[in-house]
Amino acid sequence: RAHMGAKLTGEKRTLVLATIANERLADGVMLSLMLLPFLFSIGNDEVSNGLMWVVVLFALAAVAFGAVLLLREQLFSLFDTFHGKLQWKSTDYTRNRIRLFLHGLSPLFSLKRFPIVLLWSVLVWLVELTVYIAVATSYDVELSLAQAIIFLAAVNFSSLIPAAPGGIGVIEAIASHILVAVGVTQDFEIALAMVLSQHVIQYIVVGAPGAFVMFSWRSKLEEIEEDTQLEHE
Numbered sequence: 001r002a003h004m005g006a007k008l009t010g011e012k013r014t015l016v017l018a019t020i021a022n023e024r025l026a027d028g029v030m031l032s033l034m035l036l037p038f039l040f041s042i043g044n045d046e047v048s049n050g051l052m053w054v055v056v057l058f059a060l061a062a063v064a065f066g067a068v069l070l071l072r073e074q075l076f077s078l079f080d081t082f083h084g085k086l087q088w089k090s091t092d093y094t095r096n097r098i099r100l101f102l103h104g105l106s107p108l109f110s111l112k113r114f115p116i117v118l119l120w121s122v123l124v125w126l127v128e129l130t131v132y133i134a135v136a137t138s139y140d141v142e143l144s145l146a147q148a149i150i151f152l153a154a155v156n157f158s159s160l161i162p163a164a165p166g167g168i169g170v171i172e173a174i175a176s177h178i179l180v181a182v183g184v185t186q187d188f189e190i191a192l193a194m195v196l197s198q199h200v201i202q203y204i205v206v207g208a209p210g211a212f213v214m215f216s217w218r219s220k221l222e223e224i225e226e227d228t229q230l231e232h233e
Contacts, residue, residue: 004214014097018104025065026108027156028058030121035153038146044181051150054157069109072102128152135197139190147184154178155198172196 005016158174179191
């Protein structure tokens with residue numbers, strides 16, 4: 001994602017990688033906030049504890065990123081001192097990349113931009129939540145608000161686990177188990193069908209248009225590569 005984004009935008013891969021990290025962090029924190037009020041009333045201690053650790057890790061990540069950005073000038077000063085003593089090219093490269101990465105992270109922690117990010121994040125996740133409710137309804141499964149949010153969180157949190165391309169298999173196994181464990185349905189086949197349905201919807205709504213855009217932008221990528229080669233020459 002970072003490589004292709006850099007090719008299309010003309011920005012550094014490190015900066016694009018920072019925007020991806022922003023997106024993942026914002027999604028994780030928003031899902032955690034949605035899940036938090038229902039975390040200890042799920043009815044299954046194993047699921048509650050597992051989701052709690054994910055919520056805690058996202059909270060720690062947000063605090064850590066915020067602290068680093070708050071203290072970045074002091075950290076850069078220490079790094080500059082370290083670089084001045086060693087005078088290694090590798091430390092200079094690392095310093096520049098860290099600066100660029102933190103610059104890419106800063107919009108998420110900007111007081112001016114945060115309300116806009118928060119508003120769009122809430123709207124996007126509410127829209128996606130309605131999709132999950134619609135999927136469950138199509139299988140004659142009535143979801144409470146808590147169960148709908150657990151369904152949403154289970155699928156998206158399980159997608160964080162390194163897996164096969166597209167998350168095929170891991171998402172189905174984990175999310176289906178959670179749906180049965182919290183009493184959404186006692187029929188594992190129904191739970192699996194619900195998870196598979198939302199996964200197919202993701203491929204149709206996101207994957208298909210994305211593939212079309214990538215193929216249609218092939219000529220644009222070739223132009224960018226040619227321009228890059230000319231610049232180097």
